[in-house]
Every structure is written in C-alpha cells, then in structure tokens.
Amino acid sequence: MAKIVSTHSFRGGTGKSNxxxxxAVMIARAGHRVGIVDTxxxxxxxxxxxxxxxxxxxxxxxxxxxxxxxxxxAAYDVTDSAxxxxxxxxxxxxxxxxxxxxxxxxxxxxxxxxxxVGKLNDGFRELVRxxxxxxxxxxxxxxxxxxxxxxxAVSDVxxxxxxxxxxxxxxxxxxxxxxxxxQVPQMYLVLNKIPPTMDRRSLRxxxxxAYGAQVVGMxxxxxxxxxxxxxxxxxxxxxxxxxxxxxxCVAERIIA
Amino acid sequence: xxxxxxxxxxxxxxxxxxxxxxxxxxxLQQIHQKYAPRGEGRVADYIPELAKASPDWFGIAVATTSxxxxxxxxxxxxFTIQSISKPFVYGLALEDHGREEVLKRVGxxxxxxxxxxxxxDEKSNRPFxxxxxxxxxxxxxxxxxxxxxxxxxxxxxxxxxxTGRDMYVDNSVFLSERATGHRNRAIGHLMLNxxxxxxRIEDSLELYFQQxxxxxxxxxxxxMGATLANRGVNPLTGRRALQAEYVKDVLSIMLSCxxxxxxxxxxxxxxxxxxxxxxxxxxAVIPGRAGIGIFSPPLDAKGxxxxxxxxxxxxxxxxxxxxxxxxxxxQSLAEQIxx
Numbered sequence: 001m002a003k004i005v006s007t008h009s010f011r012g013g014t015g016k017s018n019x020x021x022x023x024a025v026m027i028a029r030a031g032h033r034v035g036i037v038d039t040x041x042x043x044x045x046x047x048x049x050x051x052x053x054x055x056x057x058x059x060x061x062x063x064x065x066x067x068x069x070x071x072x073x074a075a076y077d078v079t080d081s082a083x084x085x086x087x088x089x090x091x092x093x094x095x096x097x098x099x100x101x102x103x104x105x106x107x108x109x110x111x112x113x114x115x116x117v118g119k120l121n122d123g124f125r126e127l128v129r130x131x132x133x134x135x136x137x138x139x140x141x142x143x144x145x146x147x148x149x150x151x152x153a154v155s156d157v158x159x160x161x162x163x164x165x166x167x168x169x170x171x172x173x174x175x176x177x178x179x180x181x182x183q184v185p186q187m188y189l190v191l192n193k194i195p196p197t198m199d200r201r202s203l204r205x206x207x208x209x210a211y212g213a214q215v216v217g218m219x220x221x222x223x224x225x226x227x228x229x230x231x232x233x234x235x236x237x238x239x240x241x242x243x244x245x246x247x248x249c250v251a252e253r254i255i256a
Numbered sequence: 257x258x259x260x261x262x263x264x265x266x267x268x269x270x271x272x273x274x275x276x277x278x279x280x281x282x283x284l285q286q287i288h289q290k291y292a293p294r295g296e297g298r299v300a301d302y303i304p305e306l307a308k309a310s311p312d313w314f315g316i317a318v319a320t321t322s323x324x325x326x327x328x329x330x331x332x333x334x335f336t337i338q339s340i341s342k343p344f345v346y347g348l349a350l351e352d353h354g355r356e357e358v359l360k361r362v363g364x365x366x367x368x369x370x371x372x373x374x375x376x377d378e379k380s381n382r383p384f385x386x387x388x389x390x391x392x393x394x395x396x397x398x399x400x401x402x403x404x405x406x407x408x409x410x411x412x413x414x415x416x417x418x419t420g421r422d423m424y425v426d427n428s429v430f431l432s433e434r435a436t437g438h439r440n441r442a443i444g445h446l447m448l449n450x451x452x453x454x455x456r457i458e459d460s461l462e463l464y465f466q467q468x469x470x471x472x473x474x475x476x477x478x479x480m481g482a483t484l485a486n487r488g489v490n491p492l493t494g495r496r497a498l499q500a501e502y503v504k505d506v507l508s509i510m511l512s513c514x515x516x517x518x519x520x521x522x523x524x525x526x527x528x529x530x531x532x533x534x535x536x537x538x539x540a541v542i543p544g545r546a547g548i549g550i551f552s553p554p555l556d557a558k559g560x561x562x563x564x565x566x567x568x569x570x571x572x573x574x575x576x577x578x579x580x581x582x583x584x585x586x587q588s589l590a591e592q593i594x595x
Binding site: 117118120121125149150153154178181 | 272
C-alpha cells in the first residue's frame with residue numbers, strides 16, 4: 001500500500017519545500033517509486049528545486065482540476081536529474097513531480113473560481129494507481145486552507161516543519177489541533193533553521209511536550225542552504241553536510 | 257455517526273474535508289458509473305416541461321446526520337419535486353392539526369389503485385393515504401394560515417428548513433400542471449362533497465399544484481432525507497424542520513406507500529422509507545444515519561426513477577441498510593464514510 005506523506009508549515013519560510021524535495025529524493029534513491037504534488041496553488045515553487053524547465057511544463061495540477069487532462073498527464077519524470085541515471089532494478093527507483101501552474105492568469109483563475117476539493121483527492125488516488133507509487137509527497141501552502149486540510153485528512157504521515165521561532169510555535173499548535181481532529185495516523189515534527197548556539201536538547205523537550213508529538217529531525221541553520229537559494233537539491237550538492245545527514249534520519253523514519 | 261448539531265464553522269469545514277477525503281466518495285463514483293448507461297426507462301411527458309429533461313441526467317447525493325455530504329454526477333441539476341413533496345406536506349399537516357384530526361380526513365392504507373385514481377375509501381370517504389393525489393390534496397388543504405399567501409409561505413419555509421436553502425417554484429411547470437389538472441380538481445371537489453376538505457379547496461388545489469413544482473436537486477433530497485434521519489433537525493443548519501414526534505408518521509407512510517405500485521417489493525428488497533417523483537427524483541431515509549437523494553428522469557413501468565431504484569437497491573445491499581437486516585457482516589456505511 002502506498003504511503004501518503006504531507007509536509008506542512010503554519011507559516012512561510014520554514015524550509016518546507018526544500019525539505020520535501022530532498023526527502024523525496026532520498027526515499028526514491030533507496031529504491032522506491034515516489035511522487036511529489038505541489039498543491040501550493042497560490043505560490044508554487046518546488047519545481048525550481050528540481051530545475052524543471054518552465055517551457056517543458058505543458059500541463060499542471062491546475063489543468064487536472066479544471067478537467068483538461070488526466071492527473072498523470074501533469075506528472076514529470078525527474079528521476080535522471082534528481083537521482084542520476086542509476087541502473088535501478090526493474091522499475092525502481094523513480095521520481096515524479098506534479099507542479100502547480102506558474103501562469104499568473106491561471107493562478108488568478110483558480111483562486112477566483114475555486115475547485116472541487118474532492119477532485120484533488122481523486123487526483124492523489126489516481127496518481128498512486130497510475131504511476132504505481134510507493135510514496136506520494138504532498139507539498140502544501142502554508143497556513144490553514146482547503147488543500148492543506150484535505151492533504152492532512154488523506155495522509156498516512158504528516159510532517160510539520162517549524163523554526164525555533166515564536167510565530168511558528170503559536171501557529172503549529174493550530175495545525176496540531178486540526179490534525180488531531182482529522183485523525184491523521186502519524187504526525188511528526190521537524191525543527192528547521194536551528195541557530196548553531198541554541199540548546200538542542202531543551203528545544204526538543206520543549207517542543208515535544210508542547211505538542212505531544214515526536215521530533216524526528218533537528219535541521220541546522222546553515223549558509224550553504226541559503227547560498228543554494230532553492231536552485232538545486234541540497235542532498236546532491238552536499239551529501240555529507242550535517243543537514244543532509246539529519247534529514248536522512250527523517251527519511252528513514254518515514255520508510256520504517 | 258453521531259447526531260450532533262454541526263453548525264459550528266470549524267465542524268462544517270472539517271465535515272466538508274473529511275467528505276472529500278473519504279473512500280465512500282469512490283464507492284459512490286463507481287455506483288454512478290455502473291448505472292449511467294441508458295436503460296429501458298422513459299422520461300415523463302404528460303406535460304411538455306417534463307418531456308424536456310435529458311435521459312442522461314443522473315446525480316446521486318448522500319448526506320449524513322453528522323454533517324457530511326457526498327455527491328456525484330448531476331447532483332445539482334434542478335428539477336420539480338412532484339410527489340416527493342407529499343410526505344413533507346403531510347408532516348406539516350400533522351404539526352398543524354395533530355394525528356387524530358388528520359386521520360379523520362386521510363387514511364394510512366396502501367392502495368392498489370393508481371396514484372391519480374378518483375377513488376375514495378368507500379366506508380369512510382377518506383382518501384387512502386397521503387401519497388396518492390387525493391390524500392395529498394387533503395394534506396395541502398390542511399396547511400394552516402389566514403390566506404393563500406401565508407399558506408404558500410409556510411409550505412416553502414418548511415421545505416427550506418429541510419434543505420437548508422430558500423426554495424422556489426418552477427412557474428411554467430406549475431401553470432402546466434394547473435392547466436391539465438382536471439382529475440385533481442375532480443377529486444378535490446368530490447372530497448369537498450364529503451367534507452374531507454374545507455371550503456378553501458380552490459386555494460388548496462393551487463397550493464397542491466405549486467407544491468409539485470418546487471425546484472430541488474439531488475443534494476436537496478439528500479438533505480431532506482438526512483433531516484428526517486436526524487429526528488427532524490437539519491444536520492447542517494441545526495434548524496428543526498419537523499417536530500420529532502411526527503417523524504415516525506412520515507417515515508412509516510413513506511415505507512408503506514412511497515414507491516407507487518412498487519411499494520411492497522421495495523419494502524421487501526430495499527427496506528428503507530423512500531418517496532419517488534415523476535420528475536425523476538427519489539429520496540430515501542436511513543434513520544439515525546443518512547439521507548440519499550437521486551435524480552434520473554427516465555422512469556420504469558411503475559413510475560419510479562429506473563436508475564434511482566437500482567442505486568438504492570445496491571446501496572441497501574452493499575451496506576446492509578434494510579431496516580430489518582440481521583445478517584450483514586460487511587463494512588457499514590458509517591465505517592466507510594469514516595465518522
């Protein structure tokens with residue numbers, strides 16, 4: 001059975017898309033078929049990390065939601081660029097990205113008209129079925145919105161990403177409450193952009209006791225990530241960096 | 257599933273999301289796909305407005321007492337409620353006069369006669385039940401109010417309480433029904449002769465023609481069914497549409513007399529209170545749990561929506577919905593919907 005993993009933050013700038021992209025790559029590299037859906041219709045961005053050429057993107061999630069295409073027609077195979085041409089066994093590994101439209105007109109249209117949230121759910125199921133996925137990652141728009149709530153409702157695993165910042169702390173408790181109401185089976189916390197001087201042990205204890213959920217990753221604030229500027233996959237550029245190592249623990253937790 | 261009032265904003269939002277995420281959505285889509293191909297049914301054509309309906313229109317909606325709702329196909333295509341209005345107007349008559357008074361003027365026996373027969377029970381001169389036209393005209397006559405405007409307002413308000421939205425009448429269907437309503441006028445006056453109806457019978461006939469032309473869609477029917485399932489309270493708005501003590505009257509009448517000449521086999525096979533209409537709608541009630549609304553204009557030989565009957569039969573079998581089911585060991589509706 002495929003596992004659906006949603007990554008979410010209450011606020012923007014927590015490093016969610018980078019974390020999602022790198023996690024997906026690590027899991028695919030471990031020999032799995034992985035899909036990533038960018039449901040951040042208002043501010044799409046994860047495709048940049050995969051260096052997906054905008055000219056190549058003829059169909060997006062928006063087209064599927066408007067009934068213009070089947071959902072798998074909006075899926076782009078990024079295996080070679082993300083993982084490299086590995087001589088995989090049979091059909092594994094594989095990595096697909098389903099982007100949201102970057103066209104201003106299309107973003108405006110979907111915001112104005114809305115769409116049927118049930119159809120988004122149908123899309124997730126179809127992707128898993130048609131692309132024979134082992135994992136489907138759902139990258140969401142920050143904060144509370146329908147796409148986020150739907151993603152949480154259908155996920156097997158929810159990863160909440162937050163910085164050690166009071167605004168993130170406050171917002172995360174809202175998301176945790178919603179996730180509990182929507183009965184998500186597994187919920188994990190990942191702390192990102194932790195300043196080097198911060199006491200990590202007491203931070204972990206504080207967060208775990210505040211939300212009653214496990215912290216599975218403590219990712220350091222670092223200059224290399226900032227320089228990369230979402231222009232590429234961090235784990236490919238800096239495989240031995242503490243960030244990548246720590247993220248690997250999160251990936252292993254998801255696979256377990 | 258619980259019978260809570262879900263008029264809290266967060267509950268409503270989460271209800272909508274869990275509906276979108278539920279595996280029941282896929283089940284409903286499969287069922288819709290299975291019965292979508294055209295069959296032997298014929299669209300009603302006794303008035304030109306009804307004949308305009310497309311035989312391909314087909315919508316299914318399910319609404320639960322816990323505030324969730326599911327739809328597939330043409331679930332928002334409007335059509336006239338026709339006979340489906342009858343049990344609901346009966347409920348209003350019961351509220352206005354009480355059981356004993358109403359029983360003096362309309363019986364509760366299923367009849368083997370056609371629904372538009374100009375026939376009254378010989379012994380009592382009462383129409384047999386509120387689901388045949390004669391009985392429905394009595395119920396309309398019983399709607400209280402000082403004049404026509406107040407009575408039609410109360411009737412539309414009653415429908416609005418059940419559906420959760422303002423309700424309107426299709427003017428052209430109303431005018432057509434009224435122009436061709438000779439049999440209905442005949443039975444109305446016959447009943448006036450026997451004092452089953454009041455001197456206001458002309459107004460009441462107008463009310464009756466208007467009631468049949470109220471515009472609904474499958475989702476409305478599901479909400480009306482869910483309201484009855486929820487002891488008379490609309491699960492989304494929390495507003496009471498029918499006094500709790502009369503819900504059982506409405507439901508038992510639906511079970512015994514709701515599906516025209518198919519009522520007996522329906523009670524046997526499907527086993528849930530239901531009402532069909534010549535416009536192609538069917539409402540079914542799963543007490544304590546949910547309402548089902550179906551729209552598909554092609555009718556079978558007995559005058560019920562062909563696809564509608566099949567869908568209800570399938571849902572009843574799949575989820576063990578029959579009122580007297582004792583041997584079901586599959587996944588219940590509550591389990592699949594996920595509350």
